[in-house]
Amino acid sequence: MSIAGTTRPRHDKAPVTPGRIICVGTHHKTGTVWMRKVFRGIANDQDIPFMQVNRAKRMADIPKAGPCICVNWHSAFPPEMLAHPEARFIHIIRDPRDVLLSGLRYHRVAGLGNEKFLREKRKEWNGLNYQERLNTITDEGDAMLFEMAHKHDDTMQEMLKWDYSHPNSIEIAYEDLIEDEDCSMFRKALEDIAAPGIDIDRAVQTYWDRSLFGGLAKKEDRAGAVPAAHVASGKPAQWVKQLPREIAEEYEARYGKDLAALKYEVNPDWAAQCTPLAGKAA
Numbered sequence: 601m602s603i604a605g606t607t608r609p610r611h612d613k614a615p616v617t618p619g620r621i622i623c624v625g626t627h628h629k630t631g632t633v634w635m636r637k638v639f640r641g642i643a644n645d646q647d648i649p650f651m652q653v654n655r656a657k658r659m660a661d662i663p664k665a666g667p668c669i670c671v672n673w674h675s676a677f678p679p680e681m682l683a684h685p686e687a688r689f690i691h692i693i694r695d696p697r698d699v700l701l702s703g704l705r706y707h708r709v710a711g712l713g714n715e716k717f718l719r720e721k722r723k724e725w726n727g728l729n730y731q732e733r734l735n736t737i738t739d740e741g742d743a744m745l746f747e748m749a750h751k752h753d754d755t756m757q758e759m760l761k762w763d764y765s766h767p768n769s770i771e772i773a774y775e776d777l778i779e780d781e782d783c784s785m786f787r788k789a790l791e792d793i794a795a796p797g798i799d800i801d802r803a804v805q806t807y808w809d810r811s812l813f814g815g816l817a818k819k820e821d822r823a824g825a826v827p828a829a830h831v832a833s834g835k836p837a838q839w840v841k842q843l844p845r846e847i848a849e850e851y852e853a854r855y856g857k858d859l860a861a862l863k864y865e866v867n868p869d870w871a872a873q874c875t876p877l878a879g880k881a882a
Contacts, residue, residue, distance in 0.1 A: 619688035625675030694774035697839035775836035
């Protein structure tokens with residue numbers, strides 16, 4: 601499906617074979633909070649072990665039999681986990697341009713207890729932390745450039761580092777997942793992995809219950825379920841209307857090849873779709 605000149609990422613390869621350990625990898629602002637709620641909910645509902653795996657020694661806690669859910673919210677699984685013969689991965693990325701916009705909104709207001717990098721004070725910012733420094737920038741275009749050069753760049757490098765040819769990884773675009781209103785994509789991923797001991801119907805129900813198009817469609821149902829700072833429209837290609845052309849051109853200069861590598865943009869002139877700052881002010 602093409603949106604505003606973009607193309608959704610497709611990584612054509614043979615489907616994964618069944619496996620016992622479901623590993624879920626995301627990146628900052630690519631649906632991490634959503635997937636945390638979904639897979640922790642599945643684990644709690646079906647009494648399945650759930651653990652973060654950031655280092656190889658954590659793998660010693662994986663049960664020797666039965667299903668297990670292992671997560672890494674930066675998709676930085678240790679090599680031993682990536683090579684585990686029973687591990688199957690669900691990896692989620694998002695259009696980096698929308699990641700930039702979502703990150704900027706979130707970093708202005710997020711609770712400092714949620715993100716370590718937001719509260720760390722830096723000498724080069726005269727003792728301010730990331731959030732404080734960001735909020736001193738009153739020009740929105742300059743704020744985007746600041747975000748682009750810092751946390752956004754970290755996230756972009758993470759997405760580029762992932763091995764998209766991994767034979768046991770299911771690659772999913774956030775843009776497709778947020779429109780998965782019949783849950784068919786999520787169901788297919790679990791059916792392909794076919795982890796023994798997982799009740800897929802119940803897992804899909806948990807996914808529906810914790811999705812903005814499902815059980816959390818009404819704002820009054822989100823209280824306590826999703827932090828307010830994380831909730832926005834979630835719609836794809838927000839950059840078309842929200843990214844000023846001048847910033848889009850700078851983005852293409854810095855990350856144009858990366859957008860192509862991630863299969864999110866095939867047109868180097870995509871920035872022309874964005875409105876110049878003068879037009880936005882008018």
